[in-house]
Amino acid sequence: MAREDRRLEPALAPASGPVSVDHIETIADAFVISAPERDGAHRPLSQTQVAGVVIAGLLAALGVALAPMTAFAAAHHLFFAIFLLGGLTRLAAAMTRLPSGRAPAPQPEADLPTYTIITPLYREAEVLPELVESLAAIDYPQDRLQALIVLEADDEITRAAARALDLPSFIQVLVVPPGTPRTKPRACNYALERARGDLVVIYDAEDMPDPQQLREAAARFAASDASLACLQAPLRIEDPGFSLFLPSQFRLEYAAHFEVLLPALARWGLPFPLGGTSNHFKVGPLREIGAWDPYNVTEDADIGFRLAAAGYRLDVIRRPTWETAPTTPEQWFPQRARWIKGHMQTLAVHARGPLPTQPRNAIALVLTLAQSVAASHLHGPVMAVAVAWALIDFLPDAAFQVPPHDLTLYLLGWSSAAIAGARGVLRAGGRPKWLHLLGMPAYWLCQSLAAVKALHQFIVAPHRWDKTLHVPRSGPRHP
Secondary structure (H helix, E strand, O other): OHHHHHHEEEOOOOOOOOOOHHHHHHHHHOOOOOOOOOOOOOOOOOHHHHHHHHHHHHHHHHHHHHOHHHHHHHHHHHHHHHHHHHHHHHHHHHHOOOOOOOOOOOOOHHHOOOEEEEEEOOOOOOOHHHHHHHHHOOOOOHHHEEEEEEEEOOOHHHHHHHHHOOOOOOEEEEEEOOOOOOOHHHHHHHHHHHOOOOEEEEOOOOOEEOOOHHHHHHHHHHHOOOOEEEEEOOEEEOOOOOOOHHHHHHHHHHHHHHHHHHHHHHHOOOOOOOOOOOEEEEHHHHHHOOOOOOOOOOHHHHHHHHHHHOOOEEEEOOOOEEEOOOOOHHHHHHHHHHHHHHHHHHHHHHHOOOHHHOHHHHHHHHHHHHHHHHHHHHHHHHHHHHHHHHHHHHHHHOOOOOOHHHHHHHHHHHHHHHHHHHHHHHHOOOOOOHHHHHOHHHHHHHHHHHHHHHHHHHHHOOOOOOOOOOOOOOOOOOO
16 A cells, blocks of 8 residues: 555645545545636537538438439549648658758757656556556656656556556656546646646557657757647657558558648648647646646647647657557547547537637648648548449440549549558658558548547547457567
């Protein structure tokens, strides 16, 4: 019991001395986060948005009933407009040169700011030892480093795993009080109340950050003006050593997103949806905007645009964080559905906020979240109808024709995505493979299946958090 008293403390409890497990639960009952006063994902749609969705649905149904061919043609043109927008954005990003200047000089040891690492975990006992090892490997003065591993009150297995470890002195375990919604951002908000750092970074259970990442971020903040509020480190997927479809596509997708698209958006001066981990914040702006929305299941995407709406800017750094890829549909499918649902939440919230009146921020929201959500929902149905139509055309005379403009647009979209993915893999130090690039259209169809679940949950269970299962690394702990 003495070990637990020393390591496990209730979030927001007085830090004057150790407490027992029973006391933790008693104190936790007194600290329940209420719904945020600001607008957020606790209200999925406003009344105006509900009315707009209903009217659009009725018009679409009427169009299908009265003129099905015209309705299909309209959906077809809409899909290819969205597909073309996404392709041209990625092509432009792949052609955008990264800054060639040297990184800011490292700060002297005595000038380094205090840094807080927040790592929320839920049912992650198996990977906890690896996480502690990764945190201990970070090259930063431990007298200015605070790591908060945040657990849920009902997660007895992970709490027991924490008690069994000999944790470094800078690592503290917090237990979040019971309450709803039980989400990662809610846990992060509790941890932020205990954060002592001038800077704060979020890591996930499976993360292996570059040991120099905190120093690079601290140097960038020190060399920038007060408007810079957040730096995103690139997330890189470890090469699993085999070419299963999902891990290879996931790795390619991450390379295109974090090595190509986000650096380009930052170079263009546009905000972007943050990744779920390895985002480094100044604590002041983070607290100013009310921290994370506990009801948004992609709080990372939301908070990037809320910082931008408040007048702050985002940028990227070069030191990566290594992650493992989902290897089975059981791992990938719930995670992707949650991401799409969270992006829908973020779009709904910011569409009724100040962002539409801020042109640069509105453009970024369309180029990133709106385009990806629309493409995920439209790709599968449009391609299914197109295949069915081609078969109907083929059966009478065993011949069919693909409209040239459709083929051109599809090839342009695929080639743009392939160029961005290949360039991202090269920037991450890997070698792109043609088989993986050719498999991208099949991966997009998988995303459409996940979009069906996302849409259903957005209606019936908007705040449900489908957890991604992580397992320990099976090989050496290096890229």
